[in-house]
Amino acid sequence: MKTVFTTGEAAKICKVSQQTIIRCFDSGQLKGFRVPGSRFRRIPRDQLFAFMKDNGIPTEALESGKRKVLIVDDDEELVELLKDTFERDGRFDIRTANNGFDAGMLVKEFRPDLVVLDVMLPDINGREVCVRVRSDSTLDEVKIVCISGMVEADKVADLKAAGANDFVQKPFAVDKLLERACELLTLEAAPSNA
Numbered sequence: 001m002k003t004v005f006t007t008g009e010a011a012k013i014c015k016v017s018q019q020t021i022i023r024c025f026d027s028g029q030l031k032g033f034r035v036p037g038s039r040f041r042r043i044p045r046d047q048l049f050a051f052m053k054d055n056g057i058p059t060e061a062l063e064s065g066k067r068k069v070l071i072v073d074d075d076e077e078l079v080e081l082l083k084d085t086f087e088r089d090g091r092f093d094i095r096t097a098n099n100g101f102d103a104g105m106l107v108k109e110f111r112p113d114l115v116v117l118d119v120m121l122p123d124i125n126g127r128e129v130c131v132r133v134r135s136d137s138t139l140d141e142v143k144i145v146c147i148s149g150m151v152e153a154d155k156v157a158d159l160k161a162a163g164a165n166d167f168v169q170k171p172f173a174v175d176k177l178l179e180r181a182c183e184l185l186t187l188e189a190a191p192s193n194a
Contacts, residue, residue, distance in 0.1 A: 002065065005043045013061045014052060015111065015141050024051065058111060066093040067185050070110060072103040072129070073118035073147070082116060085174045091187060100124030107133055112142060114181055119148035119159065127162045134163035143184040147172070 002009075007025065011018040024030040025041050030051045032043035043051075045062070052059045061068065069092045071082050079096050086092040095110050097103040100121045107115065115133070119126035126146050133139050146159050149170040156167045165184055168177055182188065 003045050005045070005048055007041050007043070010043050010048055012141075013048065014057050015061075015138075016057075060093070061113075066091055067114065067187065068093045068095070068110060068112040069181065070094075070103065070106055070112040070115045071096045072098070072100070072115060072121065072126075074098045074120075074122050075118070081174055082177070085178055086181075089178060098122075100126075100129050103129055104132060107139065107142065108136075111139070113185055114143045114145065116177065116181070117144055117146050117164075119146050119150060119155075126164075127159055130159060130162040130164050143181075145177070145180060145184065147177070 005013070007021045008018050010030075011021045014021065021030065021043075022041065025032055025043070030043060031047040032041055034041055049059060049062055051057075052062060069086055071079055071086075071094060073079050073082075076098065079098065083094050083096060086094050095106055095112070097106050098121075100123050103115070103117070103121075106112075115129075117126045117129055121129075126148070130144055130146070133142055133144060143165045144163060145166045145168060146164045147168045147170055159167055166180055168180065
């Protein structure tokens with residue numbers, strides 16, 4: 001578990017810009033130290049935790065160090081398969097939803113780093129979920145990967161225009177989806193079990 005963070009790491013954990021962290025550091029709101037002989041700022045875990053508490057920033061990301069993933073699909077078998085795959089990796093905290101309404105509620109309260117989103121949900125289409133997530137500036141850092149069996153290229157372009165970061169065609173290899181998720185979250189590729 002990390003005990004000291006760079007301003008970039010602290011920004012990711014707090015889901016704010018690096019400039020915001022630097023400003024808070026320089027103004028004394030966020031305590032830390034400079035690396036001797038350089039201008040690099042470092043923030044100890046306990047100071048970052050206190051700063052997050054003081055500013056009403058959810059601290060679970062710091063507590064577990066895991067990336068939060070929300071899986072949204074009405075195919076329960078696929079949801080279980082994806083959940084198992086991400087949990088086996090060990091670097092993710094997973095929540096699931098099987099409709100757009102629950103997904104919308106969970107995005108706001110769970111504040112995931114990544115949403116794996118089925119485009120064809122029973123109550124709302126995935127494009128609409130993308131639009132709603134992107135209309136909330138506090139969710140700017142959330143990455144969205146849409147999954148679907150549909151093939152029309154114009155629909156894929158439309159999803160990306162609505163805010164999806166990526167599209168994966170069903171059926172797909174779950175390991176490939178995990179790999180893509182790691183790329184989007186700038187994590188190292190999952191260690192292969194081969």
